[in-house]
Amino acid sequence: MxxxxxxxxxxxxxxxxxxxxxxxxxxxxxxxxxxxxxxxxxxxxxxxxxxxxxxxxxxxxxxxxxxxxxxxxxxxxxxxxxxxxxxxxxxxxxxxEPTELLDHVEQTLKQIAGRYDLLLITKGDLFDQESKLARSGLGDLFLGVEIVSEKSVDSYQAILRRRGIAPGEFVMVGNSLRSDVVPVVTLGGQAVYIPYEVTWHHEHVPDDQLPRQGWRRIAAIGELPAVLEVL
Amino acid sequence: MxxxxxxxxxxxxxxxxxxxxxxxxxxxxxxxxxxxxxxxxxxxxxxxxxxxxxxxxxxxxxxxxxxxxxxxxxxxxxxxxxxxxxxxxxxxxxxxEPTELLDHVEQTLKQIAGRYDLLLITKGDLFDQESKLARSGLGDLFLGVEIVSEKSVDSYQAILRRRGIAPGEFVMVGNSLRSDVVPVVTLGGQAVYIPYEVTWHHEHVPDDQLPRQGWRRIAAIGELPAVLEVL
CATH class of the missing domain: 1.10.150.240 (Putative phosphatase; domain 2)
Structure with a gap:
């Protein structure tokens, strides 16, 4: 798919x-x-x-x-x-604080926005996340924004169902194996993992609990468009 | 409609x-x-x-x-x-604290849940509101839950659009003229206002800024089923 x-x-x-x-x-x-x-x-x-x-x-x-x-x-x-x-x-x-984008985020999102529907799926404080998105200037590139209290199999499933997205046509991109990769791959979706320089200990996942397939690791968001082509 | x-x-x-x-x-x-x-x-x-x-x-x-x-x-x-x-x-x-329901809430929701689709639309802290809903025991009665940072014309419009609801087929029920009545009536929906014993000063609306029609006041949620019949 x-x-x-x-x-x-x-x-x-x-x-x-x-x-x-x-x-x-x-x-x-x-x-x-x-x-x-x-x-x-x-x-x-x-x-x-x-x-x-x-x-x-x-x-x-x-x-x-x-x-x-x-x-x-x-x-x-x-x-x-x-x-x-x-x-x-x-x-x-x-x-x-102003929202400080990572390198190449804006170009990459603009590059792929015409080709795929983009969703922002983030956890944390509703008010703070909306405020950060508004200050980021990226709001118009997303078809939808989902702020959840926890990124679990259930919360991803609810989002995909509500929006009529089959897991097989969905890819999640994020810096947390625990929140962005494992639950999405469990559901039958795919994931692209981009490690960040610092990761909160709470987000670590032991290697033997990682899915064998269904996800890839890239070093920076600039590599994403090419990876999406071959998924 | x-x-x-x-x-x-x-x-x-x-x-x-x-x-x-x-x-x-x-x-x-x-x-x-x-x-x-x-x-x-x-x-x-x-x-x-x-x-x-x-x-x-x-x-x-x-x-x-x-x-x-x-x-x-x-x-x-x-x-x-x-x-x-x-x-x-x-x-x-x-x-x-345990979620303490107002009188007659559970019976009233159960009574109308078969007849209408029910949505919970609440503002505030995402985590706290989800936790309150979970503890309320009412979760299964709602078709969907929307937690927003501010109840405005825009935020209601986004919810109705995303869910394919025409304003004319939507009624909002709440205790705040400012958050539950005015924006919904502005959009072309209807509202039922149920005053609570205490209202935060921030939620007051001067009388001359209230819509003339499109909303009703009832004294308690038990009156809601009868009012919905005649809207």
């Missing part, structure tokens, strides 16, 4: 996201080290984030709330409110 | 929401009064929320972040971190 629809992940596939979390987390680590020099700030924050994932979901607001909680806990409540205000400010800064 | 599809708002139409914000805000007021007895806590919090709406969007996480910001500002940074931790805990409590 010929490829008709190409789905794109947003964060770290079309625009930079994780590097910003890393940058903020670096500042956060420095701030907390002043109060608790011996603490393993990164490990504690990751623990809090995982614990809160089922309550808060993904996104910058969730990250900010988890940073605040971890800061209060690690310092035994001794951190001054002024420092917590700084953390609040980092969250806002992340939400307001 | 006969009514074929009925859209329902979620918060304060199907389940209680605003009363919980009010309850938390009452506790918040008491907590802050201990530090700043003369402050107009509610006014300052409302100001912060409005200022942050374009950055955070709607929802409990946004509300929690605005409570923290206001607390730090109002106390000039003197509030102890332990009190801020209490505020963080209120946010989590709100997100984890």
């Amino acid at each position: 010929a490829v008709r629809v190409v789905g794109f992940d947003g964060d770290d596939t079309l625009w930079h996201s994780e590097t910003r979390f890393h940058m903020t987390q670096g500042e956060y680590r420095e701030l907390l080290k002043r109060h608790v020099p011996d603490a393993d700030v990164d490990a504690r924050l990751a623990e809090t984030e995982m614990k809160n994932l089922g309550i808060y979901g993904y996104g910058v607001k969730s990250f900010t709330l988890s940073m605040l909680e971890t800061a209060i806990e690690l310092t035994g409540g001794r951190i001054p409110a002024a420092d917590l205000e700084v953390i609040l400010g980092w969250g806002k800064r992340m939400l307001m | 006969a009514v074929r599809v009925v859209g329902f708002d979620g918060d304060d139409t199907l389940w209680h929401s605003e009363t919980r914000f009010h309850m938390t805000q009452g506790e918040y007021r008491e907590l802050l009064k201990r530090h700043v007895p003369d402050a107009d806590v509610d006014a300052r919090l409302a100001e912060t929320e409005m200022k942050n709406l374009g950055i955070y969007g709607y929802g409990v996480k946004s509300f929690t972040l605005s409570m923290l910001e206001t607390a730090i500002e109002l106390t000039g940074g003197r509030i102890p971190a332990a009190d801020l931790e209490v505020i963080l805990g209120w946010g989590k409590r709100m997100l984890m």
